[in-house]
Amino acid sequence: MNFCIVILVLFAVRTDGRLSSYQRYRISSLTGERIALPMPDQLEWQAQELGVLIHFNLATYIENHDACPQGLVPPTSQFNPYLLSTDNWVQTMMDFGAKYAVLVAKHNCGFLLSPTNVTFPLNPSSKIVPYNYTVDYSPVKGVNILDEFIKSCNKQKIRTGFYYSTVTNNYLNVRQGYVQNDTLKEGQLNITQQTYSNIVLSHLRELWTNYGNLEEICLAPGMQDAIAKMLVELQPHANVFGGIGITTNSIRWIGNEHGHAPDPTWSTGTSADGGDPDSPIFCPAECDTTLQMFDRWFWGRHVLLRSLQDLIDVYHRTVGRNCLLMLDLTPDRSGIIPPVYANRYKEFDDFIRSCYDTSVRPSFQNSSADFLTYTLVFNAPASVDRSVIQEDQTRGQVIRAYTVTALLAISKDQNEWIAVATGTSIGNKKIDLWAKGTLLVLAVKLNITKTIDVPVLKSFTVHLCA
Template identity: 30%
Template sequence: MRPTVHHIEPTPAQLAWQADRMGVFFHFGINTFHGKEWSDGTLPASSFNPTQLDAGQWVRTAREAGAKYVVLTAKHHDGFCLWPTALTDYSVASSPWKGGKGDVVAEVAAACREYGMKLGLYLSPWDRNAECYADSKAYDEFYLGQLRELCSNYGELHELWFDGAGSEGHEYDWAWIAALIEELQPGAMVFNMGQPTIRWVGNEDGLAADPVEYVVEQTDFSNYTVVTTKLEEALYLPPECDVSIRRGWFWHEDQEPKTLEHLLAIYYRSVGLGANLLLNLPPDTRGLIPEEDVARVREFGAEINRRFETPLPASVRDLGEGRWELDFGQPVTIDHLLLAEDLSGGQLVRSHRISNTDDGGLLASGGTVLASGGTFGSQRIHAFPAVTVRRLTVEVEGDGARLAAVDGFRTGAESVPEIAYLAPTDYPEDH
């Protein structure tokens, strides 16, 4: 009998990726030096010339944010390559930076090794510089050659990021691409296109929504179209929530980083709902993460650590029929609770309710409800007014569901932060 979509099991690599919870995006390239988001492949390679590029500073900043991996835009839609590819002259090899001998991908890879960070690479399928792009077969060979370089020369890759923007209507040989990845980087997560193992959340604001479904039958294509990609069968594809610390993905002198409150609000609505967060930190024309962004990231990472570095673990007793008793062993005061599902058999929890049965409420009636929601997946963070409890009851809808972990926290923050604004994400091609 074919399993239901909710019983589709993840791979160990998918579970390991979900346990990372947060990564950092680095959008850097020819656009950085022209104040653009998308360029058309005609900007001169000679304009790429960072004066103080320090990939170690990038990766250290990502680590201070709490990230476990980074994703670098090795090639954006303009086709400019941050490594000295043998397949086009439109790369760092044609720039004055380091006399044409530089390799940004290599420097980021080395920094990741130094600081214990996992490396991911973004290779745009759409290429506005490549003359062969209009010829699908010729471009497939060109693109596979670039992908082979990246998958062969920079060590183990944690993630390969395929952006659908601009590729509407273009046919790629995704089976060929998937075979190459399987050959050279079988452990890499594949983002959203071809034969994906993770998917895009569907917006560029960094926000998931309850329920966060890990098993889907289609994926959203890009932020610039309503097109979706229908999968041949339902797949376990946990979502990644991408968002930039500034309005733009690339650095712009006139932009400022989001507030701490806004970043915290994003964290609760991504990681706190069971998705991964990919926070973009764009280096400037010096080749450095701007000082104000570094300061904000340190503030953000420190606050996340302050709230969640000292858990109050609870033992779990199975009461049967999708109900568990949580016991902290003694009365504790908490204002947050983190729940994690055992996902080894797939995502099974459809909804849940947490009740306080220490306050005179009867177990049979569920007691006073502290929090409720849909899925909780790899982690679900609830915030509520502080309460002193010893025991709680968790009830779920979902046959065969199991709890993996439960932790309480006393943070001093008793609600999920509000998002004061949402920056527009409609970046035109000539921005």
């Protein structure tokens, strides 16, 4: 194979005929196909593999609801985390192995976890009032939870981000991004649509200015043009979940909250599913899911936790399928992670480390001259039950299909290679649990059967896991 000449296209035609700066690709001289190119920030984000999404807000203090029901504006006096410790949160993150953390700064109630200087006019009187539905009007007045969170994470070098919902704000009577024209319920304020847009942009400016560089920003849709301009100005390196069309560092949703990515899952494409290998947009997938059962995001009294075996399955269906796993982290009403929750996160990490931190080491390994075959050879029969492949995506994801074969140590034919795994997308990581179970092998071979350019691997390893 000949190495291709890179042609970087910074602008490509959008579906509406206009030019877009969010398509970065090169043309393969081998096949003539487009290969979507990643931004360095996207690759760094994807390589982290594990993160947490912290749900802690007024919804934590509401019985029998995972988020604020429509129209409900709980009084700020309910928010009273008397043992609040973001250092405690970070300890659990470390025990889980999370590399980054996103905190829900504002959720559906409208309650903000930090003080704010934002003021706005009421409708129709035009009286100017402060945005007083914040932590500064609660029993823990004077504590900026966002600032505490950032400081705790920085001490342990955990990257940080914020989630801010633009779609729902009960305090301001907003649903689906629009101020409602109906009777106000208790605690709600009457504003115009333009005022709401101004409030959102002012809050985002505070979030993106006061807390340093952010690893990830999670946004619900809305006000894309204004938000895109502000992102370039304030957080140009942030990876944006829900940022398709407003940033080159976009991340896409996988389409469910079960922690189950489809197989294959590609690093390219913009739809909420397994992606599209032919897309000119590099947009890796994030799989968000809960530790608690029944899709419960905020802490709930008497809510059961998912079993360790279920979480192990989630790991293989997310990280093992080229997807980043974002697992919910749920402080309780005292403001700390309950011990039983912390223990489950630690059990999960213990499995990952015991299984994948070490590999069954070969005595010899080589690759073919055309980079299509990689062989691991063992100096003694080795027990193996799975393989892990990682593709170097610096110049794009190019592998389209592969097989893994094994040379059995116990066989009538000493040259019998049997197929143990097949697949298509590799990307950041592909884990194949061998359908035949644990095998005694003398060698294992990765065969790349379809590629649109010269493939480059980061690693190919085999493992035996309890």
